[in-house]
Amino acid sequence: MEPIELDPGEYRGTYKLVGGRLCLDxxxxxSWPGTEQEHDWLTPPENARRWFAAAGLPFPRSKDTDLQALYESRRMLTSVLAPLAHTGRPKNAAVADLSKAVAKAYEGRVIDPATLAWIWLPPHSATEALNPILLDAAELVTAGNHDRLRFCPSCHWLFDDQTRNGHRRWCDMADCGSRDKARRYYHRSKS
Structure with missing residues (x-):
């Protein structure tokens, strides 16, 4: 998995699409949510544009991007998806918030007369750009295999374990897997 060219600012790291689903990515x-190392990859606004492009999603052309809508939706999705990845259940209020957002997101799709397939209308705001992500989350919550929804023990990112045997342990073997193995080797050799 290749890193996406996002401006890391002061942070020393890279971002990769490793979740296996739009909503998880x-x-x-x-990065490192809830820790001293926490880093938000959606700032500056140009990073949001680059992320959406890397994920294959359209993003509004406006220079004034409302990042607050992205942050709020990300918090909402985290409040539903993180408990599932930790084999728990999300709070009813979080699911209700997702349900409201998903109902609104459906308004962003139309049936293309030429192909008879769903297509997304071009987004005019960051909120509208989130529509495919919200519907992906709804699909994961309602019909996805929650047993395959995991969190990385190293960095706490979420991922859909799509391996054949269902034993994927880290978000990315090259980063977190190597770091975790090195840390365990260090502790074993010190004992």
């Missing part, structure tokens, strides 16, 4: 736009 969007939640993972915060």
């Amino acid at each position: 969007f939640v993972n736009t915060i």
Whole structure:
């Protein structure tokens, strides 16, 4: 997996699409959530544009991007998806918030007369750009295999374990897997 060219600012790291689903990769736009190392990959606004492009999603052309809508949606998605990844259940209020957002997101799709397939209308705001992500989250919550929804023990990113045997342990073997193995080797050799 190749890193996406996002401006890391002061942070020393890279961002990769490792979640296996749009909604998980969007939640993972915060590295090391809830720690001193926490880093938000959606700032500056140009990073948001680059992230959406890398994920294959359209983003509004306006220079004035409302990042607050992205942050709020990411918090909402995290409040639903993180408990599932930790084999728990999200709070009813969080699911209700997602349900409201998903109902609104459906308004952003139309049936293309030429192909008879769903297509997304071009987004005019960051909120509208989130529509495919919200519907992906709804699909994961309602019909996805929650047993395959995991969190990385190293960085806490979420991922859909799509391996054949269902034993994927880290978000990315090259980064977190190597770091975790090195840390365990160090502790074993010190004992």
